[in-house]
Amino acid sequence: MSDPSPPAVSMESIVALCKRRGFIFQSSEIYGGINGFFDFGPMGAELKKNIRDCWWNDMVRRRDDIVGIETSIIMHPRVWEASGHVAGFTDPLVDCKVSKQRYRADQLFFAEVVVDGQTVGYVSALESENTADQLQEAAESFKRKRAIQGKLGAVAVRNMTEARPEEIALIPSPATGQPGSLTPPRSFNMMFQTNVGAMSDAASVAYLRPETAQGMFADFRAVVDTGRVKLPFGIAQIGKSFRNEITPRNFLFRSREFEQMEMEYFIHEDADWQKCHREWINWCKDWLLSIGLPSSHLSEYNHPREKLAFYSRGTTDIMFRYPFGVQELWGIAARGDYDLMQHEKHSGIPQSIFDEATKRKIVPHVIEPAVGVDRIFLALLCAGYAEEDVRDDKGGVERRTVLRLSPRIAPVKVAVFPLLKNKPELVARAQEIHRRLKRKYAVFYDESGAIGRRYRRQDEIGTPWCVTIDFETIEKDGTFTLRDRDSMQQTRIGEAELFALLEEKVY
RNA sequence: GCGGUCGUAGUUUAGGGGUAAAACCCCUGCCUUCCAAGCAGGUGUCCCGAGUUCGAUUCUCGGCGACCGCACCA
Numbered sequence A: 001m002s003d004p005s006p007p008a009v010s011m012e013s014i015v016a017l018c019k020r021r022g023f024i025f026q027s028s029e030i031y032g033g034i035n036g037f038f039d040f041g042p043m044g045a046e047l048k049k050n051i052r053d054c055w056w057n058d059m060v061r062r063r064d065d066i067v068g069i070e071t072s073i074i075m076h077p078r079v080w081e082a083s084g085h086v087a088g089f090t091d092p093l094v095d096c097k098v099s100k101q102r103y104r105a106d107q108l109f110f111a112e113v114v115v116d117g118q119t120v121g122y123v124s125a126l127e128s129e130n131t132a133d134q135l136q137e138a139a140e141s142f143k144r145k146r147a148i149q150g151k152l153g154a155v156a157v158r159n160m161t162e163a164r165p166e167e168i169a170l171i172p173s174p175a176t177g178q179p180g181s182l183t184p185p186r187s188f189n190m191m192f193q194t195n196v197g198a199m200s201d202a203a204s205v206a207y208l209r210p211e212t213a214q215g216m217f218a219d220f221r222a223v224v225d226t227g228r229v230k231l232p233f234g235i236a237q238i239g240k241s242f243r244n245e246i247t248p249r250n251f252l253f254r255s256r257e258f259e260q261m262e263m264e265y266f267i268h269e270d271a272d273w274q275k276c277h278r279e280w281i282n283w284c285k286d287w288l289l290s291i292g293l294p295s296s297h298l299s300e301y302n303h304p305r306e307k308l309a310f311y312s313r314g315t316t317d318i319m320f321r322y323p324f325g326v327q328e329l330w331g332i333a334a335r336g337d338y339d340l341m342q343h344e345k346h347s348g349i350p351q352s353i354f355d356e357a358t359k360r361k362i363v364p365h366v367i368e369p370a371v372g373v374d375r376i377f378l379a380l381l382c383a384g385y386a387e388e389d390v391r392d393d394k395g396g397v398e399r400r401t402v403l404r405l406s407p408r409i410a411p412v413k414v415a416v417f418p419l420l421k422n423k424p425e426l427v428a429r430a431q432e433i434h435r436r437l438k439r440k441y442a443v444f445y446d447e448s449g450a451i452g453r454r455y456r457r458q459d460e461i462g463t464p465w466c467v468t469i470d471f472e473t474i475e476k477d478g479t480f481t482l483r484d485r486d487s488m489q490q491t492r493i494g495e496a497e498l499f500a501l502l503e504e505k506v507y
Numbered sequence B: 001g002c003g004g005u006c007g008u009a010g011u012u013u014a015g016g017g018g019u020a021a022a023a024c025c026c027c028u029g030c031c032u033u034c035c036a037a038g039c040a041g042g043u044g045u046c047c048c049g050a051g052u053u054c055g056a057u058u059c060u061c062g063g064c065g066a067c068c069g070c071a072c073c074a
Helices: A011-020 A042-061 A077-083 A131-145 A213-218 A220-226 A273-290 A338-347 A373-384 A424-438 A451-461 A471-475 A495-505
Strands: A024-026 A038-040 A066-068 A090-095 A102-104 A108-115 A118-126 A186-189 A193-195 A205-207 A233-242 A257-267 A298-302 A314-322 A325-336 A353-355 A360-362 A365-372 A385-391 A397-403 A414-418 A443-445 A465-469 A480-484 A490-493
Touching (some): A011 A024, A042 A066, A042 A233, A042 A257, A042 A273, A042 A373, A118 A131, A213 A338, A273 A298, A273 A365, A298 A325, A325 A338, A373 A385, A397 A451, A424 A465, A490 A495
Antiparallel strands (some): A090 A186, A314 A325, A325 A365
16 A cells, blocks of 8 residues: 555454454453453464564574573562662652642642742642743742732742642642642552462562563573573563553553563673664564564654653654554663663672673673564554455445455464365365365365355455365366455465465465 | 543344344355355344332443543653
């Protein structure tokens, strides 16, 4: 599709297809469902596995410099103290009890109004480009309205996390302009908590991991000591992570249980990290193209320096144009030596390695490409979903729904049909071919319904090819019809050629 | 978390204080020599709980879930 702005597909129709064809079910649906959790049906499980397998093959097996590991979901709680998640994976929030507005405490600013050295009141403002000016103006207005005489001092901007308890009642809500309705900042830690062992007390508290990355950092020494790795090298893993999101939204995009594919690429502290960072951004983009995401939907977003997380030297997100907007798909972060140093500090175990080239002990720096399997899953469905008009022989127009998935990740690679179900010789031959194909590929056998219906069923689950066994197959040369999903074109092909095609396209 | 809209087969919808309907899908059989054909038969539904009522899927309240806005998204 060369059209730069194809008609927007609605999330509604994608969700409906997911349900109808067994890609995604709502978790625990028979009990009314649970918000932010999803199940993968038969087609979804295949598609997801294919995404993981492609990533693992390309990222780990087909490279000499990256090893794969699998770490536990529950780790020692001190891992999350070291990583900053216990303290920092928390958004202190302030509520306005009157307007019901909620603000992030570090984005809600206030200042004392000081006249002739006396504090006469407070003003507040939300974060913007000129928060300080806004507060200054608000302070002048405050003084004028109350007809206070004297000299107004320059405002000292603070945010709500810095407010003293006795000040909170005096700070006006930005929503109402009146003081007294704001709550003190309250923390909402996004990590799921549980207890390890039979006793539920403070000492037994543990967390479900909110990211897989820390597993790689925590096992860094073990991998270095046993994995026969040399800088630069990477450690990769695929696994579930959990975040107690305040508001899960947009179907799979933000859920509370999700699966990440992360890789920590360790480089020498003197290496050109910007070059390495760029190379990984390009690698990730190429990989997305290789599983069939169109470049027209992809873009890059560089986090502005002042917005970076404290540990980050630079973060670039590969963005995807979802029906609900352009959103982050893959974050590639340059994290410096922050994580290893944190673990060195907290564990007391040195995280440095001996560098042969410089004969020095160094702590490597890291480039981290981190992506969510579920987000890729959703992107593939959004990019691949199409409803198109098809002209039939009689000149009529019909609508068909088709999922254009790359053969690499399609849940079913080939569907095998006997042209007619009531002809035993066709059925037997079709089943025989099916049996040989399924030893190596995910294939599907179907004999029920008209042949056109069977093609359309496969279109909806994204099967790239269908083969139909007909009388020619049996009576003549053994060739059968190969029907292409996207063009709907039919060609005759033999079994050896079919295997060759699959060998080339499914890797 | 706040506000709004909503919740009837797998899907899309109709209906309604007296136990529910259609189309498509799906399954079975017949038929069918390549794009959702036809005929016959079949499975399957009022989100959950409490209240009002002789009786609630329908009304009320609460919960859960979905969508849309706001806020949030280390």
